[in-house]
Amino acid sequence: MEKQPILDICGIDKRFPGVLALKDVSLQLLPGEVHAICGENGAGKSTLMKIIAGVYVADTGSILLDGQELHLENPNDAYKQGLSIIFQESSLFPDLTVLENLFMGHEEQKSLFPVLPFIRMNDIPKMRKRAKEIFIRLEMNVDLDEKISALGVATKQMVEIAKALTFDSKVLILDEPTAALTNKEVHTLFETIRRLKQEGVSILYISHRLEEIFQIADRVSVLRDGAYVATADVSDVSKPKLISWMVGRFLENLYPKEDVEIGETVFEVKELWQRGLLHGISFSLGKGEILGIAGLAGAGRTELALAVCGLSKADKGELLLNGKKLVIHQYRDALDKGIAYISEDRQRYGLVLPMTLKENITHKVLNRICNVFGIIDRRKENSITDSYMSQLSIKAPDGSFVVSKLSGGNQQKVSVAKSLAAEPQILILDEPTRGVDVGAKSELHRIISNLAKAGKSIIIISSDLPEILGMSDRVMVMKNGCKAGELLRAELTQERILEMAL
């Protein structure tokens, strides 16, 4: 393995006001390898990426590309040097077409009049031709004139990869590329990565999902708290070993589900219809039960949750709570009756990021902590906040800390606390651990399990199959807006769920 590395990162330090985000990180990316970088949230993966991409400048250390020192002023410099980064958040323009997106910022140009070579316009036929060549290489088929906003998540990602290839990149960096993809789409993405690898493109692959690292990567490096921990060949390392590197200790159990005696049926949904989205879904939920809802993205799981809570309007269907018919016009009604929904997109729907912890946590219960004049009772506010902060072990200095500064895992806990403060009987969690690191994930699972033990009924919607398998008493599988089947904990296997979902 004595190849000259294509990308050589040596001794990178990066300090932000108050924190040392990266300390002395070194990494070597070899030509034609897929090199995974993993670590918990806040381990410094994204900062490292942004330094490689030229978004941030490192305080010390150097980056060598093909033996040459890189000096980057901005991301475009990185692209020009043959280094392409696909960021976690999409960097496409939704209102522009695929073609416009592919060449944004580096359009092919030609002169408008041969006699005036300095007046230049975009050479659209040439861009079309190059785009088609790249699509053939990637075996993808997308209409170049389609607007990005009309494409699915997976297709968007393929467009981003295609965009990277318009720069003839030698090195491709992918930041959490599978975060929003279904298993099938992940499979397609991996095919593409393998194809690029064969063409000699080197890939830095950043991910939380350990399963993926074992599937796709040749080598893996681990970061923890901004420091480099270890690098190993994937074939030489085991999953627990990797987790212990990431967390700094061995985690005893990622899915601490306790057995709970399931009580009488508290909640029942009968024949719920929503045009084009839900086709006659029925299910029931017992006291203390955890019901997992599995299915591919677009199977209607979130839509079901929204319809149940009154966040969207169902066309037909009946809801029964404790045997009584339930009428829900809007989310407020659901909350009043003790049904709370925790959104998959905590940053957009779950939390008000610029506000403090206590403001967020008490948001749904303001009525209860206000006096008759509508003035907030600070003492009640603080006591509610403190109790949930300790109950869910939210790591923050105090209740007046701003939520946007918390890590993903802690934000998710605040999101859960916010819903718990409303003291719901039924809690619907949509992708509760998406984008959350392993340590926080295990903690969140313990919290969920404890809630069930305390008699709450819980619905978990998740694309993370091990999570569904590990946490559910019963699983409902959905497919294309229909209920595909139900499995009890005893008969749960990954294969059976997939069989139903596909």
Add this chain to the structure above:
Amino acid sequence: MKKSIRMTREVVLAIIVAVFILFLSLTTNFNTVSGIYSFMLDISPTIVAAIALSLVIFTGNIDISAGTIMGFVAYTAGKLAEAGIPFVIFLPAGMLVGVALAGLNGYITVKFKVPSIVVTLAMNMVHIGFYATFLPMSGWIENLGENFTWFGRGRFLNIIPYGFVLAFFVSLLFMFIMKYTKFGKALYAVGGSIQSAMYSGIDPDRTVIKAFLMEGLLLGIAAVMKATTRSDVMPSLFIGRELFFISAALVGGVSIFGGVGKIFGTVMGALLVYLLSISMIYLGFQDYYQFALQGIIILAAVYITVTDFSLLKKSYCKETDEFPGKKGEEA
């Protein structure tokens, strides 16, 4: 590559405008030479100024001081013409004034990270104060001669104002620029997402400043175009007009959030807003009714932009019983 005529917002607007013109010419004196001439004369500066505003709005910014900038341009042009300086000099001089003032707006917006709505609102006040305080007679210039008005009042074939021809070419030029140049794409990119623009190697700050500079240039043209139709000019001539230009752009489908819109739409929007106001005059409405109705129309237009023709899409859904969001799923 298949190319079908889609019912885009711009096409719909063009049809409405055409129907409007047809009705007006059937029912009023709109179809006479003087009717057509004055229509073209009035609409030309509005079109150019609405395009100017669109450029800034594409980047997600706005310029509330456009009207008062035009006032300075008109004053400059008038002052120079009074001293006997010809059109070929005072037009570029006016454009330069526009570029300088709009450029200042852009610079402050970018450099001090103050939202452009605040910067230009403040500038609007500064400009008006400046007129009254520092310009002799608040900038009134009277009895301008042929030297000044020949462009504004000149017409081809006795019916087409010079200004209209200029506005026509400006429209074509900017339709081309937005569709076929790097600059045009950069405007959409910055308005669409600053983050993504940066990741595409576009410098958002420079792009915004460029948009403001280009806006100033066009405001200069528009102001001179309008001012030269008159023998007396004053800077207060355009106070409040920016709202008219902004509404033309918005009705034309330019999103106030930036990143979306077409120059053709802006031109159609300008025509529509203008036609509405003159048809109200024909109908005998008073000024304030016009304002109120225009306000309502802008609300309706922007509502349609925000909902993005969702009414049309829904009916499409019903036919195929397919949810649009699922499109990419099986691919």
